[in-house]
Amino acid sequence: MPPLLSVRGLVRAYHTGGTTLRALDGVDLDVERGEFVALVGPSGSGKSTLLTVLGGLERPDGGSYRFDGASVEDLDDTALAHLRNRRIGFVFQSFHLLPLLRADENVALPLRYAGWPLDKRLARAREILGQVGLADRVGHRPTELSGGQCQRVAIARALATDPDLLCADEPTGNLDSRSGTEILQLFHELHGRGRTIVMVTHDPQVAAGATRRVRIEDGRIVADER
Numbered sequence: 197m198p199p200l201l202s203v204r205g206l207v208r209a210y211h212t213g214g215t216t217l218r219a220l221d222g223v224d225l226d227v228e229r230g231e232f233v234a235l236v237g238p239s240g241s242g243k244s245t246l247l248t249v250l251g252g253l254e255r256p257d258g259g260s261y262r263f264d265g266a267s268v269e270d271l272d273d274t275a276l277a278h279l280r281n282r283r284i285g286f287v288f289q290s291f292h293l294l295p296l297l298r299a300d301e302n303v304a305l306p307l308r309y310a311g312w313p314l315d316k317r318l319a320r321a322r323e324i325l326g327q328v329g330l331a332d333r334v335g336h337r338p339t340e341l342s343g344g345q346c347q348r349v350a351i352a353r354a355l356a357t358d359p360d361l362l363c364a365d366e367p368t369g370n371l372d373s374r375s376g377t378e379i380l381q382l383f384h385e386l387h388g389r390g391r392t393i394v395m396v397t398h399d400p401q402v403a404a405g406a407t408r409r410v411r412i413e414d415g416r417i418v419a420d421e422r
Contacts, residue, residue: 198262198265198379199226199227199228199262200227200228200264200360200361201263203250203259204221204223204260205222206256206259206260207221207258208244208254208256218415219242219415221242221248222244222413222415224414228392229392231408232387232395232405232406233409234397234405235247235397235412236393236397236410236411237411237412238407241346242412242414242415244366245302247365248283249261250304251286251361251363252281255269273398276278282359283360284362284363285306285353285354285357285359285362287365290367290370291346291347291350294338295393299325299333299335299338299349299352300318301318302321302349304354304388307320309355310357319411320356321334324348324355325348328352328355331418333349344371344378345380346373347367347370347375347379350367351379351382361364363393365395365396367379368402380402380405408421408422409421
């Protein structure tokens with residue numbers, strides 16, 4: 197069975213004026229099913245860029261990317277959007293919840309794009325909100341929730357389609373220490389249930405809880421510890 201994620205010679209470059217910045221400079225990485233990988237490194241090292249490429253939010257400029265054995269870089273925009281919607285969940289530092297929607301409506305959004313009928317997607321959203329400890333907050337809007345609760349809603353949204361991969365970009369970065377600890381514990385519980393997680397973090401304590409730590413500097417992997 198192939199790795200869930202496999203990249204070889206991955207390159208991602210940004211052009212500003214007459215300068216070219218290689219945010220990823222020939223990255224080779226395999227991630228097996230069920231791993232909890234922390235991407236660490238200094239600011240500007242390329243770790244968030246790698247996560248967005250793995251999550252299908254950006255396309256690489258060079259190299260190869262295979263998801264569950266199938267080539268990703270050759271997918272057209274529609275097929276790539278389908279991959280993101282069905283098989284990848286994304287959790288952001290700033291939650292990215294829609295403020296006018298209730299918690300269950302935010303969680304149900306990926307299911308709407310997947311073509312689920314309204315009653316089934318809301319039922320699924322409420323089920324997942326219960327799993328992340330928010331059964332009593334399904335009708336609340338983001339402005340009525342704490343930061344930790346908003347992040348739980350965002351995690352529930354990422355889990356809505358039961359994805360193969362959960363990507364998280366500094367998910368505790370905007371939270372106080374208590375809420376951050378609770379969110380990290382939730383990620384550990386998800387990993388314990390078999391979720392594959394790739395998480396960007398600058399926090400050594402968060403990284404220490406992962407089963408694997410990949411350090412990136414200047415767009416290259418310089419250490420890989422299990």
